[in-house]
């Protein structure tokens with residue numbers, strides 16, 4: 628199977644997840660094309676399946692991925708597509724935050740016309756050591772309020788790598804059911 632992975636990232640963690648996904652897909656014998664949404668990825672034509680990956684910042688996905696999804700939503704909707712949403716909410720069990728995350732994702736779909744076959748919510752990372760002073764201050768304050776991690780001396784990665792490794796298999800079964 629030829630898998631296209633288009634991602635957007637602000638601090639680099641979704642890029643790390645996309646790199647990992649590319650490796651996992653290759654290990655499973657698939658061909659994978661990895662594209663950063665900020666550098667004009669090609670049309671998904673010629674690929675069998677697609678992963679669209681983006682992270683949430685202040686309730687929104689990156690505008691670069693929104694542009695890509697809007698431009699190619701017709702071609703994408705013909706293919707099996709998994710939307711991978713990366714956020715800190717996905718690491719929490721707060722019902723209200725999950726409701727917001729799902730509404731934010733729904734707004735993204737409405738704005739772009741993208742109709743993914745499946746949305747995978749993946750926990751992101753708190754990269755305190757990579758933030759500038761202002762971002763570190765904001766993120767620490769938010770986490771203090773929400774009961775999250777406030778130790779800024781190192782990064783905190785919440786991603787469940789096994790969950791991510793399961794995405795190519797999900798694409799395989801989506802591709803099989805779309806063929807039937």
Ligand SMILES: Cc1cc2nc3c(=O)[nH]c(=O)nc-3n(C[C@H](O)[C@H](O)[C@H](O)COP(=O)(O)O)c2cc1C
Nearest residue numbers: 637638639640641682684685686714715716751752
């Ligand atoms: C300034 C900032 C704002 C964020 N806003 C949200 C948010 O509104 N909701 C959420 O669930 N996570 C939020 N996050 C957490 C990010 O989604 C998480 O850190 C993710 O791993 C970032 O991925 P990236 O490195 O690919 O950009 C925010 C992070 C930062 C630094």
